């Protein structure tokens with residue numbers, strides 16, 4: 054099995070031995086990979102006490118036209134040789150083998166095992182042999198006999214009797230207790246409200262404020278506020294993490310939260326590289342992509358985010374081929390208001406000239422701003438000013454409950470979060486009152502809202518209505534949504 058994007062393609066290993074010049078020939082793999090694989094497989098077999106027979110051996114990996122990367126096929130090739138030598142004579146039909154071999158015959162974990170095994174199951178495979186290091190990652194897959202192994206030698210122990218399943222379920226770790234970040238933030242009621250709305254409808258949000266105003270804290274609060282992944286989302290996310298070798302702990306149940314540094318390369322962020330791997334935006338799929346100090350990201354990187362923000366996926370095209378990865382993330386961008394950082398500060402004075410501020414604000418790309426649903430200026434508040442005791446209720450848990458209820462409402466109504474509704478879907482599902490449409494049309498003219506901005510307001514208004522459990526979107530919901538766009 055090999056992966057192209059998130060698509061798994063089965064590969065058949067055929068081994069044939071004939072008389073002739075003793076040699077090992079592999080067909081269907083890129084040259085460089087062949088040499089490395091040959092060496093590892095031969096060495097691993099010898100370390101299991103298997104003599105490489107002096108015959109002309111041809112290993113054919115079919116289909117030939119499929120580009121095969123990675124070394125997950127090595128175990129299957131070794132098994133093919135062992136079968137030809139008669140060292141393994143149990144039935145290997147409906148069985149798949151995954152694993153990279155070390156020179157000593159031990160098995161190394163492989164990337165992308167989760168999606169490959171799911172695809173194998175769909176093809177009717179009944180048994181899977183794979184490296185022990187991947188055991189947790191696929192332990193939750195049911196109705197399949199799983200055989201985690203550490204060493205190629207283990208396959209020889211079965212000799213001519215069919216192996217019995219070794220393990221199945223491994224329990225997952227309990228969730229860590231959530232910290233009540235929201236209650237720790239005194240004042241900032243408007244910011245907390247905006248974060249709550251963003252979480253409930255999975256809207257992109259821009260946080261502008263001085264250093265220390267609490268931008269990072271708000272972003273991190275999102276982790277605890279976002280509703281849990283649905284089962285389908287969870288499988289989707291785990292597949293992507295598995296491709297990067299990041300799913301060792303099993304099925305991923307919490308929404309991803311990725312915070313790549315602004316020095317991260319475009320390939321690291323968007324995906325690609327020589328293995329065409331998913332990037333940060335795909336690892337943030339169904340979760341959060343937090344870009345702190347957003348103005349520090351190169352404008353080319355900001356621009357490159359436009360398409361995935363629009364489509365929820367990314368297509369990476371290189372000379373060696375093209376792949377597509379899902380990238381339906383929620384963007385949280387944070388930035389200082391001006392070069393010195395203190396433009397809206399209560400106590401400190403901004404030292405920037407109007408020109409410096411204007412130049413700085415140009416670094417926030419206009420097309421990106423247009424794709425952000427909620428834009429928020431956060432005032433710095435001196436905590437000493439608040440003598441009130443901290444609230445006794447867990448505000449974060451409360452916000453999480455509200456967002457979870459709103460998620461259920463959205464899924465029942467339209468099978469997706471409000472942020473991801475198209476114009477047609479908005480018309481069909483959003484139940485926007487006529488007065489609300491009329492009001493927004495007037496406001497759009499007055500504030501020169503783009504058509505994209507107009508739709509963003511409608512989506513956010515729908516979420517505000519959902520948090521109130523209101524079936525229809527009222528004028529007041531639109532007014533509040535507008536307030537998060539016009540500054």
Ligand SMILES: [Zn+2]
Pocket residue numbers: 391392393394395396403404405
């Ligand atoms: Zn300043």
